[in-house]
Amino acid sequence: MTETEASTSLPTTSTSSHLERFTTAQTIAMAVLLTANFTLAVDFSILNVALPHIGDDLGFATSSLQWIVTSFALCAAGFTLFFGRVADLFGRRRLFLIGIVLLGVSSLAGGLASAPVLLLTARIGQGMATAMVTPAALSLMTTMFPEGPARSRALGLNGALMAAGFTAGAMLGGLLTGAVSWRWAFFINVVVAVAVFVVGPFVLREPARGPRPRLGVPGAVTITIALLALVLGIDAAGHRGWTHAGTWGPILAAVVLVVVFLLIESRVAEPLVAPGLLRRRSIGSGNAAGVLAFGTFTSLVFLLTLYLQQILGYSAISAGLALGVLGVGTVLGGLLAPKIIGRTSARTAIIAGLLVQAATTAPLAFAGDSRQWLLPLLVLTFVGGVANLVAIVGYVVVSTSGVPADQQGLATGLVTMSQQIGITLGTLVMSTIATGVVAATLLPGLQLAIGINAGIALGTAVLLAVVLRDVTPMPGDAHRAGE
Structure with a gap:
């Protein structure tokens, strides 16, 4: 069997039944991580139905409403690789909790927003929180359980709740907008963030880290800008078409920046992404x-x-x-x-x-x-x-x-x-x-x-x-x- 096969093999059947069970501490930790990821999945779609109401209340021009979604998506996708590596170097538990605080603060600001710029700032904060929390939570899961049935079960639960979150977001957004106010789509996050932050420090654990390498700022900045450009170009395609300069320009820039990133990574002693x-x-x-x-x-x-x-x-x-x-x-x-x-x-x-x-x-x-x-x-x-x-x-x-x-x-x-x-x-x-x-x-x-x-x-x-x-x-x- 090759080295790659050995590294991806599942545990032997004699230990599968034992490894599949969660301990009480693992169950509580999983509940905290799953709650956070479910909430962030909901955030992807919860405001879609409410966009016209938000525009009327805060004075958004119709052509600018898409930035409520785009500002979130840009940060959530653009910074996720960067923060995934930050989690490895400076602590997944620490980054997870920082992201939860940012989610709570930005959601409170969004619920109280009285002008477009304030709401967009809050959405940027939510996107950054998503880029911090999601990879940190997922890596906490993968390091909490050894490869095999228990890890597969944890990832299955996470996938199920995240998928349910995307669907629930649209339904919940419509319900809240019609029955109460779109602002409650933000306020719910505040309640969740407080609960997760109170319980999280007591139940989340991670393996001890060895010597801490440097982050590699040039590579981190380059790949982050590349991802931001890619998402911006993709988003522009939906509003301007694929032939518009505002679409292919950012996508072309993203391709060039990825090439630059690979060149940087090949020449540094401690690359952001190990070859x-x-x-x-x-x-x-x-x-x-x-x-x-x-x-x-x-x-x-x-x-x-x-x-x-x-x-x-x-x-x-x-x-x-x-x-x-x-x-x-x-x-x-x-x-x-x-x-x-x-x-x-x-x-x-x-x-x-x-x-x-x-x-x-x-x-x-x-x-x-x-x-x-x-x-x-x-x-x-x-x-x-x-x-x-x-x-x-x-x-x-x-x-x-x-x-x-x-x-x-x-x-x-x-x-x-x-x-x-x-x-x-x-x-x-x-x-x-x-x-x-x-x-x-x-x-x-x-x-x-x-x-x-x-x-x-x-x-x-x-x-x-x-x-x-x-x-x-x-x-x-x-x-x-x-x-």
Whole structure:
């Protein structure tokens, strides 16, 4: 068995049942980490429904409303790799708690905001808090549990709640905006942040760190600016089109900066990203799978929202409830994923999950304008949601397995970054495809976009079956090799 295979093998079956159980202290720590990550996932979508109300209350121009979302996404994606490495060097627990304080303060400021600049500042603070807390929380999980069933279970729970958070955010945002005020979308975070900060210091632990290397400021600054430019360009595509200078200019700048970053990293004694980490097939392929898994899933939610409301004529509330079925499927998928990984492998979970996702998405490309399609849509999206989360948990396991403890923050930073880029890129690409078809109704464009969505999931599964064929062996193979 190769070194890479050994590093990603699951524990032997004789210890699996013991390692799968959480101790009381681990259960409490997981509750704290999951609560924080669920809240941050909700923040990605909770204000979408409320944007018109916020514009009316604070005096936002309609053309500026998108910055409420963009300012958050820029910081959440742009700084996640940087803070993932900071967590490794200066302490995951410390960074997690600092991020929670920033989340509470910025959320309070957002709830009290009386002008656009104050609200945007608060959203920047929330995005920075997300970039701190998410990789720190994920690396605390991966270092809390050894590779194997217990870690897979922890990552499955995390994936389930984060996916549920994206769905719950839209529903909760609409409910709060209609029943109370959009400001409560911010105030809820304050309550959560206080509770997490009070309990966290007593239950969160991390391994002792060895000698602390330098951060590598030039590389950190370069890759952060590159990611900011990439997200800005992707976001601009949704508002200006892919041929506008405001779109391809930042994306081109991002490509140049990544090249500069690689040159810097090759010449410094203590690089921000260890070359050995990037050379791992599991890291590159796993995170590529994450970008596409998140991109196809979140964009499908967007396409189906348009289909339910603009083609079938359902209200926003009815459409949200229908998509809640998909949310239930994602939660179930997150709970099933560790069992599937334990009986097969993380590689099998990714490939099988994407294949089932493609198979359940493809029929929706033929959906017509009759409401008789509602029941098939609910069944297909439920099964597809289960499959998508199985694939997502599998990619997180692959992307963090075999990584030394002192690089887990960086590895989970890459995982978080791939999630956020997938969320941002997927919706923009699919919306461009859906609206690019000139027809009497939106339906042909939606059908084409959904078909391409299914094709991407299928193509990713086939490609990963080849690329990852030697990376994650079956548990039984690892056990026999150990004998």
